[in-house]
Amino acid sequence: MKNLHPETICLYGGYAPQNGQPRQIPIIQSTTYKYETAEDMGKLFDLEADGYFYTRLQNPTNDVVAARITALEGGVAGMLTSSGQAANLYAIVNICNAGDHVVCSASIYGGTFNLFSVTLHNLGIDFTFVDPDCSEEELNAAFQPNTKAVFGETIANPALTVLDIEKFAHAAHAHGVPLIVDNTFATPINCRPFAFGCDIVTHSTTKYMDGHAAAVGGAIVDSGNFDWLAHAAKFPGLTTPDESYHGKIYAVDFGKAGYITKATAHLMRDLGAVPSPQNAFLLGLGLETLAVRMERHCANAQAIAEWLEQHEKVSWVNYPGLKSSRYYALARKYMPKGTCGVISFGVKGGREAAVTFMDSLELASIVTHVADSKTCVLHPASTTHRQMNDAQLEAAGVKPDLVRLSVGIEHVDDIIADLEQALAKV
Ligand SMILES: *Cc1c(COP(=O)(O)O)cnc(C)c1O
Numbered sequence: 001m002k003n004l005h006p007e008t009i010c011l012y013g014g015y016a017p018q019n020g021q022p023r024q025i026p027i028i029q030s031t032t033y034k035y036e037t038a039e040d041m042g043k044l045f046d047l048e049a050d051g052y053f054y055t056r057l058q059n060p061t062n063d064v065v066a067a068r069i070t071a072l073e074g075g076v077a078g079m080l081t082s083s084g085q086a087a088n089l090y091a092i093v094n095i096c097n098a099g100d101h102v103v104c105s106a107s108i109y110g111g112t113f114n115l116f117s118v119t120l121h122n123l124g125i126d127f128t129f130v131d132p133d134c135s136e137e138e139l140n141a142a143f144q145p146n147t148k149a150v151f152g153e154t155i156a157n158p159a160l161t162v163l164d165i166e167k168f169a170h171a172a173h174a175h176g177v178p179l180i181v182d183n184t185f186a187t188p189i190n191c192r193p194f195a196f197g198c199d200i201v202t203h204s205t206t207k208y209m210d211g212h213a214a215a216v217g218g219a220i221v222d223s224g225n226f227d228w229l230a231h232a233a234k235f236p237g238l239t240t241p242d243e244s245y246h247g248k249i250y251a252v253d254f255g256k257a258g259y260i261t262k263a264t265a266h267l268m269r270d271l272g273a274v275p276s277p278q279n280a281f282l283l284g285l286g287l288e289t290l291a292v293r294m295e296r297h298c299a300n301a302q303a304i305a306e307w308l309e310q311h312e313k314v315s316w317v318n319y320p321g322l323k324s325s326r327y328y329a330l331a332r333k334y335m336p337k338g339t340c341g342v343i344s345f346g347v348k349g350g351r352e353a354a355v356t357f358m359d360s361l362e363l364a365s366i367v368t369h370v371a372d373s374k375t376c377v378l379h380p381a382s383t384t385h386r387q388m389n390d391a392q393l394e395a396a397g398v399k400p401d402l403v404r405l406s407v408g409i410e411h412v413d414d415i416i417a418d419l420e421q422a423l424a425k426v
Contacts, residue, residue, distance in 0.1 A: 006072055006189055007291040014067030015284075027281045028060045047245050047253075047265060057268050061277035065284040069209070069219045072188040072287075073201050076224030077260035079268075080217060080280055084184060084204020086273035087218030088112050088151075089120075091180050091202050094263045095235055096148045098124025103142045105132040105152035105168070107161040109204075110384070112182065116151075132161050133326075139171045148234060149177050154193060155185035155320065155340055157370065158380070158404050162320050162327035165334060169197030176231040184208075185340040185371065189294040196334065199226040200259065207371035208340070210286040211293055215279040220263060224256030238262060293373060293409055298338030300415065301407040305343050307416055313353075313423045315346040315401065341408070342370060346401040351390070353426045354379050354401045360422035363414060364405070375408035375415050 004012070015025050033052040035041040043049035052058055062080045070078030081087045096102060104116060106129035116127045128142045132152060150172040152163040165181060172179040178199035183191060187208045193201055203209060205217040228251040232239035238258055241247035245265060250258035268274055275283075298321070305319035317324075320331035320339045331339050347353040358366055364375040368383070378384070381393055381400045390400050407415065 009071045010290050011288050013071035014064045025064050025284045027277050029277050031055045047248055056272050056274050059277050062280040065280045070221050073221040074192050074194050075221035077257040078221035079260050080219050080275050082273040082275045083216050084218040087202040087220050090263050090267050091220050096125045100148045101126045101144045101146045103150045104129050107132045107156040107159045108153050109157045143175045150179045153182040154191050160318050162330040165193050165196040178226040189291050190335045190337050194223040199223050205283050210283050211373055213372045215282040217275050217283050222259045296409040297341030300412045301341040303412050308345050313348050315348045317345040319343045343405045351381050351400040354403050357422050357426050360425040363418040370406040373409045376406045378404045
């Protein structure tokens with residue numbers, strides 16, 4: 001059947017068992033695959049034939065789950081990686097070499113910011129970070145002749161800024177480069193960035209996609225829309241022969257799957273951040289309920305954000321689903337069904353009050369994780385950012401009283417009762 005809804009793709013995408021075959025995605029826990037002749041295997045090594053030979057490059061379980069995510073995003077090709085970090089690393093270095101440059105929203109996940117601004121910078125790839133709310137002129141001014149990509153997050157973790165995908169896509173395309181969007185917080189249930197001009201999507205599947213805090217993982221999906229050959233000089237890795245595969249040209253020999261084929265055949269081969277089939281299986285299981293979970297996450301978070309906003313002990317609330325949010329209009333445009341389950345807010349009384357509040361929670365737990373089925377909280381000022389004083393925190397956009405609340409799928413009244421009793425102790 002064609003044109004299935006996302007709710008249905010969550011259950012069936014990528015896997016169509018035939019008569020008598022397993023209902024659930026089989027875990028192919030094998031590093032290697034057997035062939036009758038050396039010639040059969042040789043063809044795989046030359047990318048002349050399709051097939052499996054070593055799980056670092058491809059594995060049937062991983063491929064089924066990658067195909068499910070690809071279908072959810074509406075892309076043409078996709079792959080899994082061992083973490084979200086690996087997904088963003090591969091997405092960039094698949095098209096950027098030392099001496100290249102990327103324009104990036106300044107409002108992104110801290111781990112990605114570090115990967116880009118320190119590790120990739122040290123390897124010779126430079127990033128210009130722009131205010132996501134900048135004007136088109138300011139955005140265009142960030143490009144350089146060596147710019148090879150633009151990067152942003154649909155909903156930034158933890159700032160919860162909403163990316164104006166069309167604005168960023170427009171600027172990227174005007175400069176002949178693709179837009180890469182990390183769609184982790186929105187998930188394809190709430191936003192499909194390809195519909196707004198994004199070319200490549202990445203995910204930390206560790207979050208809502210797995211949804212149960214069980215398996216770290218990542219994914220990359222290609223829309224197939226970016227015309228690499230039209231900008232061939234910028235992307236030699238895709239448009240000139242790869243001698244390690246007897247001169248195959250990814251964008252020519254693999255068409256719309258060229259970008260993902262290169263990331264698999266070249267980057268997985270050399271860097272090896274492949275997930276275990278067991279983790280891919282857990283991810284596939286999590287995806288089955290993604291649509292229903294997202295609906296509940298968003299309904300709960302909306303109710304809780306509105307409740308917090310009128311609470312006397314709460315100084316401010318940041319949630320893109322609130323009318324008071326500066327991102328409300330963008331959220332309505334890009335995510336009409338809802339945004340995500342993550343809220344940030346301030347407790348009156350600052351750092352100490354925030355800590356008292358968190359320590360008093362009974363249902364919600366204190367964890368670094370975010371975006372899974374159980375409600376959890378993090379106080380960046382006393383954990384991830386604890387080395388900073390109040391002035392430094394302010395400069396980093398992390399207020400000392402900021403609590404990040406990741407709303408789960410419990411009954412909303414139970415979450416509110418827990419928040420209420422903990423706020424009463426402040
Ligand atoms: C968590 C996260 C990452 C990193 O993913 P890991 O799976 O932890 O490696 C990347 N981007 C966003 C938006 C995230 O929330």
